[in-house]
Amino acid sequence: MPTAHVFIATSLDGFIARPDGGIDWLLQRDSQAEDHGYEDFMADKDAIVMGRGTFETVAHLDPWPYDVPAYVLSKSLSVAAIPKGLQSKVTCLGLTPKELLTELASENLKKIYVDGGQLVQSFLREGLVEDLVITTVPVLIGAGRPLFGTVPKDIDLELLSSRSFPSGMVQCKFRVLA
Template sequence: MITGHIFIATSVDGFIARENGNIDWLHEIDTKNEDHGYVQFMQNIDAIIMGRGTFETLSAIRPWVYDIPVLVLSKTLADQSTPTDLIGKVRFVNKTPKEAMALLENEGCRRVYVDGGRVVQSFIYDALITDLIITQIPLLLGNGRRLFGDIPNDIFLQHQKTKTFPSGFVQSKYIIKR
């Protein structure tokens, strides 16, 4: 059975990006070369699902940052060709979260990293996420794009652990209760 997983950073006031989608603030903080567990997390991931905004933020980085398949959910990009250097690495599809997970499961994927604000929200609302690792960065943005928007009903979480880092980062892991 396929499962969805989140590993994401937020400001203390709950934003994942500025209003314009910029995440420059993530790179401005001195992490003191800390290991926040991302590499270990990714070792158990078979594929990544992200939205158009996240893809556009990452698309200028070369070499491409991922060595596992990336599925970009986008009505807009689904009609466009994949950039030549990303063929075999990135696919654009116009699918619902459930359809995207079914597609990857049929391809043999078991653990999927879900990234991007609206995509994360839709996967949580469709009960496709198993757990969340949220790292709070010691910064107040004041406004921007929230990790969680309006939700139609309560979603209960079970706290697994919290870890603090010398940089002031606070990382918590939650399992979504069903």
């Protein structure tokens, strides 16, 4: 079964986007001068899986930022909603996280990057996340889309590493224990 890995940024108050999905607060502080480890993280990933909201945020990016196959898990997004230039790069599926991992195993994929708040929450609730790299941005945005939601039981984490950046961002890597 493929393993699921998270690499995501949050505001200090735990939001990954504004209520309308905006990430201007992150983009204003993200500098090319700081290497937050994204390329190293992606180096061994075979695919990216995102939810509809995340896809709608990144679908307009030119060039398309991913060199690996992208899967969008959504029961409401139709294939017709995928821009023509992305149809060969993006697959839209109405599967559960566990069903997706079974499907990706049949394609011999080993490690996947899971992106998007609701999708990360779904993978966590099903016990499918191996580790999380969370970069905290030193800003309070007051409201928005939270990274974490309700869970059926405590999810224990082990801190593997942490580091800070000149911008004030702090990045922690956690292994999911249970």
